[in-house]
Amino acid sequence: MAKLNLAIYWSASCGGCDVAILDINEKILQVAEIADIVFWPIALDFKRHHVEAMEDKSIDVCLFNGAVRTSEQEEMAELLRAKSKAMVAFGSCAHLGGIPGLSNFTNRAETFERAFVEAESCDNPDKTLPQNMTNVAEGELEQPEFYDTVKALNQVVDVEYYIPGCPPTVPIISQVVDALAAGKLPPVGTVFGSDKALCDECPRTKEEKKITKIYRPHEIIPDPEKCFLEQGMICTGPATRGGCEARCIAANMPCRGCFGPPPGVTDQGTHMLSALASILDVTEDEDIARMIDEIVDPAGTFYRFSLPTAMMNRRRM
Amino acid sequence: MKDDVRIGVYICHCGSNIAGTVDTKEVAKFAQGLPSVVIAKDYMYMCSDPGQNMIKEDIEQLGLNRVVVASCSPMLHEHTFRQACQDAGLNPYLFEMANIREHCSWVTEDPKSATEKAKALVSAAVRRIYYQEPLEVREVPVTASVLVVGGGIAGIQAALEIANAGHKVYLVEREPSIGGHMAQFDKTFPTLDCASCIFTPLLSAVGQHPNIDLMTYSDVEEVSGYIGNFKAKIRKRARYVDEDKCNGCLVCVEKCPWKAVSEFDEGLAQRKAIYTPFAQAVPSVPVIDTEHCVYFSKGTCRACERFCDPKAIDFEQQDKEVEVEVGAVIVATGYDAFDPSVITSYGYGHYDNVITALQFERMCNASGPTDGKIVLRDGSEPKNIAIIHCVGSRDKNYHEYCSRVCCMYSLKYSHLIKEKIEDAEVYQFYIDMRCFGKGYEEFYERVSDEGVKFIRGKVGEVTNRTITEEERGKLVVVAEDSLMSAMIRVPADMVILSTALEARSDAEAVARLFNISRSADGFFLERHPKLDPVATTTDGTFVVGCAQGPKDIPDAVAQASAAAARVLAMISKGSVEIEAATAVIDEELCSGCKICNLLCPYSAISFDEEKSVSRINEALCKGCGVCVAACPSSAIAGKHFTTEQIMAEIEGVLV
Ligand SMILES: Cc1cc2nc3c(=O)[nH]c(=O)nc-3n(C[C@H](O)[C@H](O)[C@H](O)COP(=O)(O)OP(=O)(O)OC[C@H]3O[C@@H](n4cnc5c(N)ncnc54)[C@H](O)[C@@H]3O)c2cc1C
Ligand code: SF4
Ligand code: SF4
Ligand code: SF4
Ligand code: SF4
Numbered sequence: 001m002a003k004l005n006l007a008i009y010w011s012a013s014c015g016g017c018d019v020a021i022l023d024i025n026e027k028i029l030q031v032a033e034i035a036d037i038v039f040w041p042i043a044l045d046f047k048r049h050h051v052e053a054m055e056d057k058s059i060d061v062c063l064f065n066g067a068v069r070t071s072e073q074e075e076m077a078e079l080l081r082a083k084s085k086a087m088v089a090f091g092s093c094a095h096l097g098g099i100p101g102l103s104n105f106t107n108r109a110e111t112f113e114r115a116f117v118e119a120e121s122c123d124n125p126d127k128t129l130p131q132n133m134t135n136v137a138e139g140e141l142e143q144p145e146f147y148d149t150v151k152a153l154n155q156v157v158d159v160e161y162y163i164p165g166c167p168p169t170v171p172i173i174s175q176v177v178d179a180l181a182a183g184k185l186p187p188v189g190t191v192f193g194s195d196k197a198l199c200d201e202c203p204r205t206k207e208e209k210k211i212t213k214i215y216r217p218h219e220i221i222p223d224p225e226k227c228f229l230e231q232g233m234i235c236t237g238p239a240t241r242g243g244c245e246a247r248c249i250a251a252n253m254p255c256r257g258c259f260g261p262p263p264g265v266t267d268q269g270t271h272m273l274s275a276l277a278s279i280l281d282v283t284e285d286e287d288i289a290r291m292i293d294e295i296v297d298p299a300g301t302f303y304r305f306s307l308p309t310a311m312m313n314r315r316r317m
Numbered sequence: 318m319k320d321d322v323r324i325g326v327y328i329c330h331c332g333s334n335i336a337g338t339v340d341t342k343e344v345a346k347f348a349q350g351l352p353s354v355v356i357a358k359d360y361m362y363m364c365s366d367p368g369q370n371m372i373k374e375d376i377e378q379l380g381l382n383r384v385v386v387a388s389c390s391p392m393l394h395e396h397t398f399r400q401a402c403q404d405a406g407l408n409p410y411l412f413e414m415a416n417i418r419e420h421c422s423w424v425t426e427d428p429k430s431a432t433e434k435a436k437a438l439v440s441a442a443v444r445r446i447y448y449q450e451p452l453e454v455r456e457v458p459v460t461a462s463v464l465v466v467g468g469g470i471a472g473i474q475a476a477l478e479i480a481n482a483g484h485k486v487y488l489v490e491r492e493p494s495i496g497g498h499m500a501q502f503d504k505t506f507p508t509l510d511c512a513s514c515i516f517t518p519l520l521s522a523v524g525q526h527p528n529i530d531l532m533t534y535s536d537v538e539e540v541s542g543y544i545g546n547f548k549a550k551i552r553k554r555a556r557y558v559d560e561d562k563c564n565g566c567l568v569c570v571e572k573c574p575w576k577a578v579s580e581f582d583e584g585l586a587q588r589k590a591i592y593t594p595f596a597q598a599v600p601s602v603p604v605i606d607t608e609h610c611v612y613f614s615k616g617t618c619r620a621c622e623r624f625c626d627p628k629a630i631d632f633e634q635q636d637k638e639v640e641v642e643v644g645a646v647i648v649a650t651g652y653d654a655f656d657p658s659v660i661t662s663y664g665y666g667h668y669d670n671v672i673t674a675l676q677f678e679r680m681c682n683a684s685g686p687t688d689g690k691i692v693l694r695d696g697s698e699p700k701n702i703a704i705i706h707c708v709g710s711r712d713k714n715y716h717e718y719c720s721r722v723c724c725m726y727s728l729k730y731s732h733l734i735k736e737k738i739e740d741a742e743v744y745q746f747y748i749d750m751r752c753f754g755k756g757y758e759e760f761y762e763r764v765s766d767e768g769v770k771f772i773r774g775k776v777g778e779v780t781n782r783t784i785t786e787e788e789r790g791k792l793v794v795v796a797e798d799s800l801m802s803a804m805i806r807v808p809a810d811m812v813i814l815s816t817a818l819e820a821r822s823d824a825e826a827v828a829r830l831f832n833i834s835r836s837a838d839g840f841f842l843e844r845h846p847k848l849d850p851v852a853t854t855t856d857g858t859f860v861v862g863c864a865q866g867p868k869d870i871p872d873a874v875a876q877a878s879a880a881a882a883r884v885l886a887m888i889s890k891g892s893v894e895i896e897a898a899t900a901v902i903d904e905e906l907c908s909g910c911k912i913c914n915l916l917c918p919y920s921a922i923s924f925d926e927e928k929s930v931s932r933i934n935e936a937l938c939k940g941c942g943v944c945v946a947a948c949p950s951s952a953i954a955g956k957h958f959t960t961e962q963i964m965a966e967i968e969g970v971l972v
Contacts, residue, residue, distance in 0.1 A: 197908035197950040200929070208914045229912075238910035239949035264906055264951040266960075271949040275912045278947035 004060040007039040011073035012100045013066030017091040018042045020167035034181045059084040067093040067100045068151045072144035081157040092166040092258045094153040097308025104314035107148040152309050162191040166258035193243025197262040201242045210281035214294035228254040239272035267311045269302035322353040325381040329363035329388035338422040338431040347436045351443045364394050369401040376405040385442045387415035408451030415442040441969035448962045452897035459545035460644035461888045469497020471862025471873040472649030478881035480528035487641050490533045494598035503682040506729040507760035517597045524599040543937045544857030545644045555634040557605040562629035565601030569621035577609040583676040586686030645857045645884040652863035655709035655817035662778045669694035671812045699810035703794045705776045706747040709817035720867040723815040724751045731769045744770045774799040818867040840866045851880040898957035899938040904930045906952035913944040
């Protein structure tokens, strides 16, 4: 079999996805066996013009991590789309918008204000902010445009496959590598991972649930055998696709939802919210209000990874 | 687009109810332009025969396979139109109704916005029905036996009607005898017939009926199943008397040396530690009250045992659990009387001669604690008696509702007093006289003629602080006479408090047990106040008598008969239709998180431990949607309310 042409790219991401690829250890040798890496900015010195020079559809698979929030990221997504046969949204940010997507609760101006003026580590008395065009002695400098809204990859270009996770897990990456090696890719649109929510593979004992108080992770030491929800800790496992092998659960931390909604669920946040609301065992108004107050940062809790792809996906502009 | 969808849309004028505000022609024209709509018409009365025939003909001639009617509320005519569709061979779930009357023409006078809204509602229905699927109406067989809970007049009436029709009745009563409140009365308004003369034959009919399995001193502990197929667990508390051996001679009662306060006599007399609540109790088998029986507290006595000829006393007896299968349940648990001691200004519990209505009933009863004599605590005869209405009723601090019988029983008391103490003065302190029933106004006239003093006004206080010579040694009722706009003071020897009827103190638990709801006043809620007054939201479970709200005996009996008729109809048909729009769990998607497990108000969800998925018993599910909304995996779909259908409806309304 001819070697595959593989591209790996990052946009609005933390870099963890690229590291995750390296984390597959000796499996990387198998990658080298089956594929030529034609583009991977974090590891190899390729430039944009190298990609532009490639023929359309000459890349077999492009693993694209990170959300899309600038004009440059958008252009790169479009460019790689044109050059690739299969576009893969790699990791939560490309898949769902991810943590950067939470800034859809604000806009560009407020993000800049926070990041470049207010931030405790900033010393910026003149309130200098990034500009699209800047005139300097040598001429005009152009920076990519920073958008108000963060998007998931499939909101910018067509996407064939999704590899969930923040970051994706080694077994799932290995599974994808194996599929590529065997030339057996699943149907377009497939999200790698389980077809059920995380609770299905979670080893904890599950009972009927009724809670009267919500705890944050630092407030109690949870019983490692019992379902977190029954202990009053918000675990988004029931509204999250399984396949991660319950790695957070194993570390005695509730699921935060990085694998995104399970199949059939359009909106992870509302589903988790209504599930949680359904198990609150209080009837008096003041108890209900107290429990609602106990959910610190509800938007960040229920939509931690999936705001841009939610039904209501940003604050009104 | 599915190209085989053929929708017919019918816009109803409802005379001028809709057409007076909504431009129905324009709405029909608009509907004609919507995707998959084959025909759109407007008509004067869609629910009339010609209206229904129009639908049927179009289904047949134009090959319609979906029908939308835009008219009134589905509560009114959904059934009518579904039936019309079905008559023409179309599955009733391929019909959808848009409410352009209650939701549209009746809420605005502006024809323009009404017409626009009607269009939006029609568009929503059309888009939704596109995704609707035929559903199968299912039938389940009905077990031909009935559980009646509560043996007051209402429960007795229901039990007898069903038993007389030849079907098995399990009548569960928690007291040692059936009878309820009516057994406490001497005479009943407005006819003044002797309560025990009309009632004791009913009690013994129940006791002897071959079709009635009477379980007194018993509680229903668990109910499961669904219409036609309920299972109930009943705990028969130990009486310590063997029902099969006891011959009802009551020698044991006579010989028992220990006493306790009689609940049945409202605290006016004592009973023994082994007792029947009253002489004509059914069954006549006594019970031992272990709290007051010295054998149970100290281990000695056993006097009853020694004198019992048939050796029926059994100190070792245990509670017994019985499980019964029934097709329907009738809840007839009655009411509690309001405890007036919370209204401290009336002095109940503080002054000896301030008594409650039920105490007065017992006092008047010939076989009661005073042998039917009206007496003060010191045994003397009262001359001035004040009756205070609405104690706990029509009062924002207690119950806002009218208890409906207190005016009438208070009038009854006037008569009884005059009958027994000819020269007595009776004062009725009332807010309004409510004499609404058959023969009630006449009864009021009759009692008025007997010389009662009616004082319109709310009583502020009953006190023993006297001011005048005339008041000395008496109680004084202080009230505002609202007709004279003056404060008045009326000296009285005895004050009777006409206390409210309230929901049983355990009503919440009983509601949960039988899966029925309560209204704001605490009584059990009927399915529809006008059109379905004895059914509840749980199919096959009915509520009758004062358990549903305060009422007099005729109304309680009428309800009992109504429920019996409903149950008999079910039994004679042999099967019942159950909801087709249920929820289903997709096992491929269920993660076994158990979020849904406790949510179902009808206990339809169970967990399959082996496959680690949840299951819905479709026979129990009412399609309420609670679990559908809660399932974080979207593993539960509500038939007839799928996400696709709801989203299409929302999109439709937004056009
Ligand atoms: C002072 C007074 C005087 C009245 N006088 C008249 C009158 O003259 N004429 C008239 O028409 N109406 C009169 N009424 C109204 C009358 O009492 C009621 O209409 C009638 O008693 C209602 O009958 P019921 O069977 O619904 O309830 P109830 O008589 O309360 O009977 C309910 C029965 O259910 C049993 N029960 C309760 N809970 C349970 C349970 N969980 N499990 C098993 N069993 C249970 C109770 O022990 C009781 O036996 C009067 C009411 C009052 C308060
Ligand atoms: S809610 Fe969390 S802890 Fe509970 S079963 Fe699901 S994944 Fe496990
Ligand atoms: S029936 Fe008469 S006394 Fe009773 S609550 Fe109603 S108005 Fe008051
Ligand atoms: S809530 Fe949904 S996923 Fe969880 S047990 Fe119920 S059906 Fe299964
Ligand atoms: S829809 Fe769900 S919660 Fe509602 S009745 Fe059915 S199973 Fe129960």
